[in-house]
Amino acid sequence: MPTRSAAQRRAEAKQAYNAYLAECPSRQLLASISDKWVSLVLNALGMQESSRYSDLARQIAGVSQKMLTQTLRTLERDGLVRRQVTAAVPVRVDYALTTLGRSLLPVIEEIKQWAEQNMNHVRQARGRYDARA
Amino acid sequence: MPTRSAAQRRAEAKQAYNAYLAECPSRQLLASISDKWVSLVLNALGMQESSRYSDLARQIAGVSQKMLTQTLRTLERDGLVRRQVTAAVPVRVDYALTTLGRSLLPVIEEIKQWAEQNMNHVRQARGRYDARA
DNA sequence: CCGTATCCCGCACGATACTG
DNA sequence: CAGTATCGTGCGGGATACGG
Numbered sequence: 157m158p159t160r161s162a163a164q165r166r167a168e169a170k171q172a173y174n175a176y177l178a179e180c181p182s183r184q185l186l187a188s189i190s191d192k193w194v195s196l197v198l199n200a201l202g203m204q205e206s207s208r209y210s211d212l213a214r215q216i217a218g219v220s221q222k223m224l225t226q227t228l229r230t231l232e233r234d235g236l237v238r239r240q241v242t243a244a245v246p247v248r249v250d251y252a253l254t255t256l257g258r259s260l261l262p263v264i265e266e267i268k269q270w271a272e273q274n275m276n277h278v279r280q281a282r283g284r285y286d287a288r289a
Numbered sequence: 290m291p292t293r294s295a296a297q298r299r300a301e302a303k304q305a306y307n308a309y310l311a312e313c314p315s316r317q318l319l320a321s322i323s324d325k326w327v328s329l330v331l332n333a334l335g336m337q338e339s340s341r342y343s344d345l346a347r348q349i350a351g352v353s354q355k356m357l358t359q360t361l362r363t364l365e366r367d368g369l370v371r372r373q374v375t376a377a378v379p380v381r382v383d384y385a386l387t388t389l390g391r392s393l394l395p396v397i398e399e400i401k402q403w404a405e406q407n408m409n410h411v412r413q414a415r416g417r418y419d420a421r422a
Numbered sequence: 423c424c425g426t427a428t429c430c431c432g433c434a435c436g437a438t439a440c441t442g
Numbered sequence: 443c444a445g446t447a448t449c450g451t452g453c454g455g456g457a458t459a460c461g462g
Contacts, residue, residue: 173405175332176329176333176348186325190323190328192319192320194323196309234415235410235415236414259407260403263403268308268319273306274318274389278368279314281367281368281389282366282367284368285365
């Protein structure tokens with residue numbers, strides 16, 4: 157039996173995943189998170205305690221039913237989102253971030269904000285790039 | 290002429306972009322950034338002052354020539370990455386983050402780290418989800 | 423209201439071959 | 443070494459229709 161504390165073993169387990177490796181599961185997870193619909197859904201969910209399906213569809217302009225449902229399902233399976241069905245007529249479904257999901261929220265928010273705040277810089281850079289050639 | 294300071298007008302310009310709107314340019318930018326190859330390339334570039342093309346290809350396992358070049362070109366056009374060609378035989382090409390690119394780096398690093406550090410949580414969540422049904 | 427099921431098109435992406 | 447060029451295809455994702 158190795159002389160390692162539980163904390164040490166936990167730390168090692170965390171570092172065992174390396175997203176640079178193509179076969180590593182964390183590479184797939186990174187790919188899942190790095191998705192525009194995921195960004196927008198998590199951002200939207202972060203703004204309220206919970207959101208109804210139809211609210212999300214309205215807030216995230218241009219998302220199709222298919223992609224919204226698919227994104228929510230994946231996030232639910234990965235433990236980032238909790239789905240709560242209220243039996244009624246018609247049915248009411250609410251989505252909320254889990255603790256795990258909330259731990260990712262700050263980063264996701266920053267990404268969206270960066271895009272919005274640096275759009276002008278990027279526009280100028282594109283202008284410069286396209287002017288040459 | 291409106292009674293607004295330059296700072297006020299700048300603040301407004303920044304908030305004029307809203308990624309929730311499908312037609313907003315910042316939505317496209319968010320989609321560009323939220324890409325697995327972009328994540329990995331920016332992370333890799335953040336680790337050194339500059340990186341050669343072949344170094345990036347090696348570090349990011351499984352990336353095709355096409356996707357690596359394409360990603361680097363887009364990042365260069367958007368002003369996040371600078372490309373420097375050194376005439377020699379054979380040619381040497383180095384890539385480095387610009388100031389703008391470096392401003393995005395902390396967030397991108399966090400995403401990759403989150404994926405690696407929470408992989409176990411996600412695995413367990415998936416197990417629980419799949420067990421039901 | 424909140425989905426699932428089906429069809430289908432376009433293009434993202436990988437594989438391969440060639441060049442300065 | 444660091445790319446371009448070309449081709450083939452898998453699947454992302456929209457449109458539509460239907461179900462609980």
